[in-house]
Amino acid sequence: MIPAKKYQCDTRRRSFIKGAALLGLGAATTGLLPARSAEAVLFGAKEYKVSTTRLAMGTYVNMTAIHPSRDQAQEAFALAFAEIDRLTGLLSRFEADSPVARLNSSGLLRHAPQEVLELVARSLYYHRQSNGAFDITVKPLIDLYRQSFADGHKPSEEQIDSALDRVGTDQLRFQDGHVAFTRADMGITLDGIAKGFIVDRAAEILSRHGVTNHLINAGGDIRTSGAAAKGKPWTIAVQDPAKKREYPDIITLTSGAIATSGNYEVYYDNEKMFHHIIDSRSGHSPVHSSSVTVQAPTVMDADALSTSIFVMPPAAGLALIAGQPGCACFVIAANGDTHQSPSWQSS
DSSP states (O other): OOOOOEEEEOGGGGOSSSOOOOOSTTOOOGGGSOSEEEEEEEETTTEEEEEEEEEETTEEEEEEEEESOHHHHHHHHHHHHHHHHHHHHHHOSSSTTSHHHHHHHHSEESSOOHHHHHHHHHHHHHHHHTTTSSOGGGHHHHHHHHHHHHTTSOOOHHHHHHHHTTOOGGGEEEETTEEEESSTTOOOOOTTTHHHHHHHHHHHHHHHTTOOSEEEEETTEEEEESOOGGGOOEEEEEOOTTOSSSOSEEEEESSEEEEEEESSSOBSSTTSOSBSOOOTTTSSOOOSEEEEEEEESSHHHHHHHHHHHHHSOHHHHHHHHHTSTTOEEEEEETTSOEEEOTTOOOO
């Protein structure tokens, strides 16, 4: 009998364009994994567990399906990965010819693709809901931190203040299918929401092609549908930021999504004082929490909410999640204390 697999909700998911992530319990690190891998295991006479792993969005994306036809599942995987590649080309800020890159370069994007419009609109919604904690216009600060530490020093407060002048959704115009900045040298990054959106679209492709029992794990952004092997729910483990215990919590899901934001994998500096999530209001990395895991109906929403709550003090994050239908959160504070919303359900 093959034991049920626990899929880790891992904070290295922020590598929308580059980076590394674990695929789950017992998986090798990315340096040991091939660019593509696949397996199929027969459970009884009519049920296969089919699994494929590929590089996409700068991380390893694993798709697992429970389906009577191995070939049909693999065909659906191929279509889902094609959609992932298409959307990555639209939403990446690193692809020079992508709509997002063109907006950042010129300050104006006319007749933006529907996917870009949808994500910008949803980002503005979460900006309002989080009182500014979620902000896609934070790119000037991210660029400042990355370049400063690449040059061997941290940014000065004067440099941070200068970058902050180019941050703010009040300087973003969004109407009639166009997106524009009201001042020069602004930029957006969809890294905090786009990977979740793409995973949701991939899951829609699988379901549309008859693969209704599946799990997609894109470096810790996880979407589940239906049941795992033998009708059991999918089991997902929250990774311990301190790595001193096996898992802070484990949950089970049938259809839903989960994502984690944390400060313990991606740092700009060796001292680990500056990490990849930056508060657009202060210009500094937030210090309230080590890890925030959010369960939501979609990975896009879990993605944005986990980032928002990570920027906030835990109490404010719990208040935010209380106003989001169908959502729950599990917070590991910087001092190691854990907080969870009333709707969070451990397995």
